[in-house]
Amino acid sequence: MAELFSELTLRETTIPNRVMVSPMCQYSCEDRDGLATEWHHVHLGSRAVGGAGLVMSEATAVEPRGRISPEDLGIWSDEHADALRRTTEFVRQQGGVPGIQLAHAGRKASKTRPWEGSVPEYPEDGGWEVIGPNGDPWPYEDEPPATREMDQEDVEDVIDAFRAGAERALDAGFEVAEVHAAHGYLIHEFLSPVTNRREDDYGGDFEGRTRLAREVTAAVREVWPDDRPVFVRISGTEWLDDRESWTVDDSVRLADRLAETGADLIDVSSGGIVPESYPDYAGPNYQLALAEQVREETESDVAVGTVGGITTPEQAEGIVANGRADMAIVGREFLRDPYFPLHAAQALGATDQTSEPVQYHRAFGFDD
Numbered sequence: 001m002a003e004l005f006s007e008l009t010l011r012e013t014t015i016p017n018r019v020m021v022s023p024m025c026q027y028s029c030e031d032r033d034g035l036a037t038e039w040h041h042v043h044l045g046s047r048a049v050g051g052a053g054l055v056m057s058e059a060t061a062v063e064p065r066g067r068i069s070p071e072d073l074g075i076w077s078d079e080h081a082d083a084l085r086r087t088t089e090f091v092r093q094q095g096g097v098p099g100i101q102l103a104h105a106g107r108k109a110s111k112t113r114p115w116e117g118s119v120p121e122y123p124e125d126g127g128w129e130v131i132g133p134n135g136d137p138w139p140y141e142d143e144p145p146a147t148r149e150m151d152q153e154d155v156e157d158v159i160d161a162f163r164a165g166a167e168r169a170l171d172a173g174f175e176v177a178e179v180h181a182a183h184g185y186l187i188h189e190f191l192s193p194v195t196n197r198r199e200d201d202y203g204g205d206f207e208g209r210t211r212l213a214r215e216v217t218a219a220v221r222e223v224w225p226d227d228r229p230v231f232v233r234i235s236g237t238e239w240l241d242d243r244e245s246w247t248v249d250d251s252v253r254l255a256d257r258l259a260e261t262g263a264d265l266i267d268v269s270s271g272g273i274v275p276e277s278y279p280d281y282a283g284p285n286y287q288l289a290l291a292e293q294v295r296e297e298t299e300s301d302v303a304v305g306t307v308g309g310i311t312t313p314e315q316a317e318g319i320v321a322n323g324r325a326d327m328a329i330v331g332r333e334f335l336r337d338p339y340f341p342l343h344a345a346q347a348l349g350a351t352d353q354t355s356e357p358v359q360y361h362r363a364f365g366f367d368d
Helices: 038-049 078-093 152-172 186-191 211-223 248-261 288-297 313-321 332-336 340-347 358-364
Strands: 008-010 013-015 019-021 054-061 097-103 130-132 147-149 176-181 230-235 265-269 303-307 327-330
Touching: 019 340, 038 054, 038 078, 054 176, 078 097, 078 152, 097 152, 130 186, 152 176, 152 211, 176 186, 176 211, 186 211, 186 230, 211 230, 211 248, 230 248, 248 265, 248 288, 265 288, 288 303, 313 327, 313 340, 327 332
Parallel strands: 019 054, 019 327, 054 097, 097 176, 130 147, 176 230, 230 265, 265 303, 303 327
Antiparallel strands: 008 013
16 A cells, blocks of 8 residues: 555545645736636646646736736636636546645736746836835846835735635635745745834734734635635745744744644745745755654644655655655646656556546556
């Protein structure tokens, strides 16, 4: 028996195995409208066909100014929910659980796609107003667009946008909602002392800087059904040892506070708060120690997932079988191999624990 293919039940939602598709931006919406396209349907649907237990959407903006690029996915209207419903139904038909990552890009918003340089999109050129905890812009090489410091009304609007986005995601058929609080985007900007110098209730000490993360999670939990889980993705550390920054010890404290607000799994990634906020080494399992520390040191029984450098079946199996994390969250390997779980089951001798599409049985030796 491979532990990687054991079920994980959170609340009353059962994920058929421990392999999750990491949220990965596709920058593929057309007409700059945030609506899901055939690309999103095939991209997410093929990973469900490939055996992923949980198929998580890319970072999906809860309001238009929360997009990273004009081509990002959105969930700020009923039309956006309608465009995603076919995909969630298909994922379920393949035996997977559909999830959505609810996001706001904050000061990293309004820029071009990576293959177009990730340079600022200014309002006069089709971009939009950028907001953040303070008025400091993302340090682009080019002249950055102005970033407006959020006032209390802006904070309340963002919380309401996450709540409304969760309601629409539920209507679209998603079973797991994940709050994106990592990688230097808006909620992480509030968490980090690197980017948060506010003097109101949303800044200052740990309690103030974590308030937005906790209130957004509570707002999502408020509208999300009791039998379905809420995840939160965090940056476990910022890799900035030479300055005051967010650390893994902070993440342990935050995990317990998020569990109190109703979070069921902490998805531990890292970095992204400033351009240099990355590790010197990013090889196999390079973020696993962060997730493991969160899992071991939290006082709550919140589940933990790990992401980063997971490329082989043996790695993923070891993570779960050795109790280092509850889920193996796979990103780039799923871009290379949409059928990673099916191939992992073959490699681990666990084909009796999976449910391959009958259309593919011949490929796995079930027929001549």
